[in-house]
Amino acid sequence: MRLPFIQPRMRDYSILPLARSHSAALSVLHREDFARPWTGNEFSDLLAQNTVFGFAAFETGKGRAGPVGFVLARLAVGEAEILTVAVSRAHRRQGLGRQLMDAVLRRLHAQRAEALFLEVDETNAPAIALYRRLGFREVGKRPAYYQGEDNRKSNALVMRRDLR
Secondary structure, three states: OOOOOOOOOOOOEEEEEOOHHHHHHHHHHHHOOOOOOOOHHHHHHHHOOOOEEEEEEEEOOOOOOOOOEEEEEEEEOOEEEEEEEEEOHHHOOOOHHHHHHHHHHHHHHHOOOOEEEEEEEOOOHHHHHHHHHOOOEEEEEEEEEEEOOOOOEEEEEEEEEEOO
């Protein structure tokens, strides 16, 4: 008996600007991916800075449900950096990381930024693949930058995308 291939249902998301009121929910999402997650107060303090901005993804049709993914960035003197990105495990492989990064890139193009930098754990193959598809290239490495829950250290790849 052959079973037909079942395609996972793609979800719809709204990508909206981050607000300080999202800080507690961002901390919960950040906890899923980082051994030293940022607190709600840390997110709030960052979002209070006029150089910091970001976007949150909300599942369409879920009412007042919190964000299921976000990206936080900073822009100063024509150069930008991704501070952090997180997507809930339940919402991965839906193109959400790409949608969030596209929102950042659109804003940076509108503000005439020259370059965007980010750091990514060299063991995070899905993220590295996404960043390469988005036109980022490796420009450096930070040895033993990340520490996992098992206390093992891994390198950070420094990546750059020119925007002009």
